[in-house]
Amino acid sequence: MDLDAIFVGGGVIGLSGAWRAARRGLSVAVVDPAPGHGASWVAAGMLAPVTEAHFGEERLVSLLVAGADRWASFAAELEETTGLDIGYQRCGTAVVALDTSDRAVIDDLLELQWSFHLDSVRLSGSQCRDLVPALAPGVRGGAHVPGDHQVDNRRLIAALLRACALSGVDLVASEVVEVTTRVDRSATGVRLIDRSVIEASTIVLCAGSETGLLGGVPPDVLPPVRPVKGVVLRLRGSASVPLVTRTVRGLVHGRSCYLVPRADGSLVLGATSEERGFDRTVQAGAVHALLDDARALIPGIDELELVECMAGLRPGSPDNGPFVGWTEVPGLAAATGHFRNGILLAPLTADALVAMVVGNPVPDPLSGFGLGRVIRGGSGHAASTSARPISTRTPER
Numbered sequence: 032m033d034l035d036a037i038f039v040g041g042g043v044i045g046l047s048g049a050w051r052a053a054r055r056g057l058s059v060a061v062v063d064p065a066p067g068h069g070a071s072w073v074a075a076g077m078l079a080p081v082t083e084a085h086f087g088e089e090r091l092v093s094l095l096v097a098g099a100d101r102w103a104s105f106a107a108e109l110e111e112t113t114g115l116d117i118g119y120q121r122c123g124t125a126v127v128a129l130d131t132s133d134r135a136v137i138d139d140l141l142e143l144q145w146s147f148h149l150d151s152v153r154l155s156g157s158q159c160r161d162l163v164p165a166l167a168p169g170v171r172g173g174a175h176v177p178g179d180h181q182v183d184n185r186r187l188i189a190a191l192l193r194a195c196a197l198s199g200v201d202l203v204a205s206e207v208v209e210v211t212t213r214v215d216r217s218a219t220g221v222r223l224i225d226r227s228v229i230e231a232s233t234i235v236l237c238a239g240s241e242t243g244l245l246g247g248v249p250p251d252v253l254p255p256v257r258p259v260k261g262v263v264l265r266l267r268g269s270a271s272v273p274l275v276t277r278t279v280r281g282l283v284h285g286r287s288c289y290l291v292p293r294a295d296g297s298l299v300l301g302a303t304s305e306e307r308g309f310d311r312t313v314q315a316g317a318v319h320a321l322l323d324d325a326r327a328l329i330p331g332i333d334e335l336e337l338v339e340c341m342a343g344l345r346p347g348s349p350d351n352g353p354f355v356g357w358t359e360v361p362g363l364a365a366a367t368g369h370f371r372n373g374i375l376l377a378p379l380t381a382d383a384l385v386a387m388v389v390g391n392p393v394p395d396p397l398s399g400f401g402l403g404r405v406i407r408g409g410s411g412h413a414a415s416t417s418a419r420p421i422s423t424r425t426p427e428r
């Protein structure tokens with residue numbers, strides 16, 4: 032019997048969508064040779080609509096704010112379902128500047144945030160140190176952003192995998208080589224690397240930065256995502272005497288870095304942003320630069336143990352916004368291109384994917400983030416033409 036939906040890729044997007052769809056009573060499979068070990072594993076887990084607000088991205092900022100609003104209930108339901116703590120911390124964020132030019136940049140960003148009615152408060156250098164006592168004496172000032180929180184993305188992945196298993200999602204440990212189609216071009220399923228085929232009414236492409244590489248359909252049907260490399264370090268600290276207790280995002284002579292504290296006292300230190308194709312090597316220079324900048328802000332990191340250096344590939348898009356919607360191939364949907372905010376946007380994206388799979392339009396605010404905005408002839412609102420409505424078997428719990 033055909034499935035209702037196949038999710039190609041089991042990162043935070045595919046796993047969240049599959050879990051929510053299975054909760055809705057749909058029959059679902061996720062195909063991934065290494066679920067949860069793409070960008071979703073490397074990420075820092077910041078849920079940061081305010082500090083991710085950039086000039087010229089007004090529409091995206093509204094989406095990020097909506098994404099953040101969805102998090103508390105998503106986290107509560109996931110923890111209740113699985114009995115696992117996902118490290119969702121409403122810890123707020125301090126933004127700090129090392130020199131006066133950095134301070135001027137942060138002041139400009141504050142003006143932007145206030146123009147969007149986002150909640151952030153300008154701080155002097157000493158107010159920054161009151162908020163984060165571990166900061167270096169030279170820090171010039173910055174801001175407090177009380178609503179930018181975090182989740183431990185690795186705990187999140189573990190919980191999503193368990194939630195999927197508990198909800199009956201079929202986790203297929205394999206690689207999809209192509210989408211299979213009928214003569215009328217509609218999608219019927221996926222062919223795996225061992226040549227076997229799985230069929231479903233809807234195929235959702237959520238293979239992160241590799242989504243554009245899938246075969247079986249013309250390349251220009253696929254969302255134009257590209258890999259944007261980010262190197263992240265993990266430092267081990269003390270849970271009983273944590274160095275910092277809220278996220279610190281800093282500017283150091285024009286370069287940005289962040290330190291995200293976990294409940295166990297460890298710190299996630301990131302990140303570079305590099306256009307190097309699918310290269311995942313960690314270069315010494317990147318590690319050196321990150322450590323150098325972070326210790327200029329928080330000298331105490333010198334005493335922590337460096338336990339991991341890893342590179343991940345963000346799924347970048349031409350306008351930094353995600354692609355969530357139908358492709359031109361009937362039955363073939365995409366959810367990718369979440370770039371720097373895939374963890375933040377996972378709950379909202381999952382809701383949209385469930386709506387699509389059951390034959391409803393993509394809900395706001397994701398309705399404006401279809402493929403039609405960049406692909407000639409595509410449609411951002413194609414649910415009515417490409418979705419194949421199906422009925423759910425059990426009511427949502």
Ligand SMILES: Cc1cc2nc3c(=O)[nH]c(=O)nc-3n(C[C@H](O)[C@H](O)[C@H](O)COP(=O)(O)OP(=O)(O)OC[C@H]3O[C@@H](n4cnc5c(N)ncnc54)[C@H](O)[C@@H]3O)c2cc1C
Pocket residue numbers: 039040041042043044045062063064065066067068069070071072073074075076077078205206207208237238239240241242245260261262263301302342343344345346366367368369370371372373374375376
């Ligand atoms: C350094 C760094 C820091 C980040 N920090 C944050 C942050 O603080 N907050 C935030 O919100 N976001 C952050 N992000 C962004 C976030 O990690 C991504 O947007 C998000 O993880 C994308 O999820 P995804 O499921 O689309 O992709 P991925 O997590 O990359 O998952 C894609 C999956 O598809 C699978 N796949 C690929 N090809 C195939 C195939 N042919 N067949 C089957 N499976 C396939 C892969 O194995 C992989 O598991 C960060 C990213 C990086 C790299």
